[in-house]
Amino acid sequence: MNPVGKPGKTGTLMPVEQALQQLLAMAEAAPIRERNTLPLADCDGRVLAQDLVSTLDLPPWPNSAMDGYAVRLSDWTGEPLVVSQRIFAGQAPEPLAAGTCARIFTGAPVPEGADCVEMQENAVVHADERVSFTEPLHVDQNIRPRGQETTAGELVLTAGTRLGPIELGLAASLGHDRLDVIRRPRVAVLSTGDELIEPGLPLGPGQIYNSNRRVLCSWLTRLGCEVIDAGILPDDLEQTRTRLASLGAVDLILSTGGVSVGEADFLGIALREEGELALWKLAIKPGKPLTFGHFRGVPVIGLPGNPASTLVTFALLARPYLLRRQGVQDVEPLRFEVPVGFTWPKPGNRREYLRGRIEQGKAIIYRNQSSGVLRSAAWAEGFVEVLEGTTLERGDRVNFIPLSEVLN
Ligand code: AMP
Ligand code: MG
Numbered sequence: 024m025n026p027v028g029k030p031g032k033t034g035t036l037m038p039v040e041q042a043l044q045q046l047l048a049m050a051e052a053a054p055i056r057e058r059n060t061l062p063l064a065d066c067d068g069r070v071l072a073q074d075l076v077s078t079l080d081l082p083p084w085p086n087s088a089m090d091g092y093a094v095r096l097s098d099w100t101g102e103p104l105v106v107s108q109r110i111f112a113g114q115a116p117e118p119l120a121a122g123t124c125a126r127i128f129t130g131a132p133v134p135e136g137a138d139c140v141e142m143q144e145n146a147v148v149h150a151d152e153r154v155s156f157t158e159p160l161h162v163d164q165n166i167r168p169r170g171q172e173t174t175a176g177e178l179v180l181t182a183g184t185r186l187g188p189i190e191l192g193l194a195a196s197l198g199h200d201r202l203d204v205i206r207r208p209r210v211a212v213l214s215t216g217d218e219l220i221e222p223g224l225p226l227g228p229g230q231i232y233n234s235n236r237r238v239l240c241s242w243l244t245r246l247g248c249e250v251i252d253a254g255i256l257p258d259d260l261e262q263t264r265t266r267l268a269s270l271g272a273v274d275l276i277l278s279t280g281g282v283s284v285g286e287a288d289f290l291g292i293a294l295r296e297e298g299e300l301a302l303w304k305l306a307i308k309p310g311k312p313l314t315f316g317h318f319r320g321v322p323v324i325g326l327p328g329n330p331a332s333t334l335v336t337f338a339l340l341a342r343p344y345l346l347r348r349q350g351v352q353d354v355e356p357l358r359f360e361v362p363v364g365f366t367w368p369k370p371g372n373r374r375e376y377l378r379g380r381i382e383q384g385k386a387i388i389y390r391n392q393s394s395g396v397l398r399s400a401a402w403a404e405g406f407v408e409v410l411e412g413t414t415l416e417r418g419d420r421v422n423f424i425p426l427s428e429v430l431n
Pocket of ligand 2: 328
């Protein structure tokens, strides 16, 4: 991707793609299959559970793309034509009488026999109300053919499509008032750390406010998940066991914190006792430590606790995992190449997701890229992806992932 750069040492760190592939494979092994049949209005953000095949031609008849006059081309010799009917959208016209034209409006069916619509701007209405045209006419001009959008039997949306305003509009245009969607994934969110307290309470010595909980609960809701907010979990083995056991039937336990090297790893111990655990050191920055395991059969993803690390690992790993659990194929965010407006002199051994913006066509980055600084992301429009082992000169090209691609 990037032409500049020397190979860097990745040591034993797991590349981001490999972690993603493993997570997606595990998601495929645990698909959520239950469906809900819901009114269209409730389907926004959900995943379609059925193929949507058109049962009709759309539009069902040729219609006018303009306000103007419908004509049979061979009738137009330069002699003004009598207007034999007026056709508004929603009306069913008569066949066009020979030697006449029809007044027609946008969206109205083109009458049988007409093969051309001329816009009213190129028409002259004479004193006797006959009409002539100032420009040459062409067959099919300004006519939207029958079946232009879709024809009966055509596959329009496939199962596994994430539904947004456009897909819902398409389903509505085909006459669907309800759709089968995958039921919402139930995700329990745990914030681990003795130092955490909730906003609204006075801050004691050594304490910080829990911000990850808000980030993840709001994000998961946008992502179409049902959130079970399990609050703060102290760094304590017994409480970790009890809390995990109390979560009940969820599709995923998502925790933050407590996965850094050197820290007493209570989540890890509890998972090893009653399930299994993989502890990954990822070639990702911010990020690096990530836990994947099961507790009594329920998948658990443990994200690193630093706010920017939580953000990046959720966006690039946990989010695709959750979408794939619902059968979404296209889980990776759009990336596009941009030139950089900064230099990157030291090659890193981890892939960096710098919080950046596009200014005058070039990527620039927030002044402080610490994993503890969430303001970097509030300022940013996206992630600037700097591959491991690369240096950058101004003008070199990198991938940019808009935050708007992942924050839903
Ligand atoms: P940990 O992964 O538990 O070692 O946490 C790494 C850093 O992230 C520490 O500075 C924590 O205080 C901070 N942190 C962990 N969880 C949260 C949270 N829920 N909200 C804000 N900061 C957190
Ligand atoms: Mg901690």
